[in-house]
Amino acid sequence: MSNLSTLMQRGTEFLGCDTAIMCGAMSWVSERHLVSAISNAGGFGVIACGAMTPELLDNEIAATKAMTQKPFGVNLITMHPQLFDLIAICDKHKVSHIVLAGGLPPKGSLEAIKATGAKVVCFAPALTLAKKFIRSGVDALVIEGMEAGGHIGPVATSVLAQEILPEVADQIPVFVAGGIGRGDLMASYLRMGASGVQMGTIFACATESIAHENFKKAFFRANARDAVASVQIDPRLPVIPVRALKNKGTEEFTAKQREVANLLDEGKVDMMEAQLQIEHYWAGALRRAVVDGDVENGSIMAGQSVGMVTKEQPVADIIAQIMKEGEAALS
Incomplete structure (x- = not known):
C-alpha cells in the first residue's frame, strides 16, 4: 500500500x-x-x-x-x-x-x-x-x-x-x-x-x-486573479458571496441585489423570499454560461485554482x- x-x-x-x-x-x-x-x-x-x-x-x-x-x-x-x-x-x-x-x-x-x-x-x-x-x-x-x-x-x-x-x-x-x-x-x-x-x-x-465550449475556453484563458468574489451591497441582505470570473454578469448581480434590497425595504418580500430570489438569479445566470455558452452575461463560477x-x-x-x-x- x-x-x-x-x-x-x-x-x-x-x-x-x-x-x-x-x-x-x-x-x-x-x-x-x-x-x-x-x-x-x-x-x-x-x-x-x-x-x-x-x-x-x-x-x-x-x-x-x-x-x-x-x-x-x-x-x-x-x-x-x-x-x-x-x-x-x-x-x-x-x-x-x-x-x-x-x-x-x-x-x-x-x-x-x-x-x-x-x-x-x-x-x-x-x-x-x-x-x-x-x-x-x-x-x-x-x-x-x-x-x-x-x-x-x-x-x-x-x-x-x-x-x-x-x-x-x-x-x-x-x-x-x-x-x-x-x-x-x-x-x-x-x-x-x-x-x-x-x-x-x-x-x-x-x-x-x-459545460459549453465557451465556458471551458473562458476557464483556459483565465488566471487566478480573474476569479473574483461578488460584492455585498446591503448589510440587511446577507448574500453569501459567490466567486466567479469577472464579466458583465458580475456587474448585473450588483444591480439585482439593489432591486431585491428595495423590495425588502418596501415590505414586498420577506428575508427568506429575498434570499431565494438571489439563489434563483444565480441558478439562471449559471445556466446561461454553462449550458447556453453566454459567457458575457452568464455567471462563470470558478475557484482561484482556475489558472x-x-x-x-x-x-x-x-x-x-x-x-x-x-x-x-x-x-
Missing part, C-alpha cells in the same frame, strides 16, 4: 471508493455525465441538486445510476423549500451520501437523512460549527476556504485547515476544499489529518463535463495526475 493510499484510507472507506477525492457539486456541471465519470475513475462524484424539483432529481439520480455502478452522493441546498421531498427521493434510490450545503440544516433534516441510512456530510466554515455538527451526529465535514468557486465563506483554506483539523480530525472524517489544483497540496492536507479533499474547478472542464486549468482532458487523467503529484510529494 502506498503512502498516499494509507493517508487516504479513512476517506476511501467512508466514501466507498478508491481515491478520497470528492468532486464539488457545481450546479449544471455536476450532473450524470461528470458524476458518473468521476465515480468510474475511482473518485467520488456528487450530483448538484441546486434548485432542481424532486422530479428532476429523481431522473438525474436514475440516469447517473445507469452510467455507474460505483457510489456517488447528492448535494442538497438547506434553504430549498422542498428539502424533505428531495431527501425522500434520495431514500427511494438508496443514495449512500447526502451533502448539505448553504447554511444550517433546518430542524429535523439531519434526522430525516439518518433515517434513510445515508451518511450526512456538512460544510463547516468555522471551528465552532464543526464541533456543533459533530455533536448533532453528522458523519463527515467539508471545510471549504474562500479560494473556492461558487458560494464561499470569508476564511482561506490554509487557515481553516490549521484551525479545524487538529481539533476534530481524530473524531470524524474531514475533507478539505478550496483552491486545490495539485496533488502535492492535497498530500499536505492529508498529512495534517484530512481524510481527503474536495475539488471542483479542476474538473469543470473535463472532457466528460457538459491551473489549461486544457480539456478526461476525468481519469486528471485524477491520475493528482495522485501522481501526491505520491511524488510524499516519497
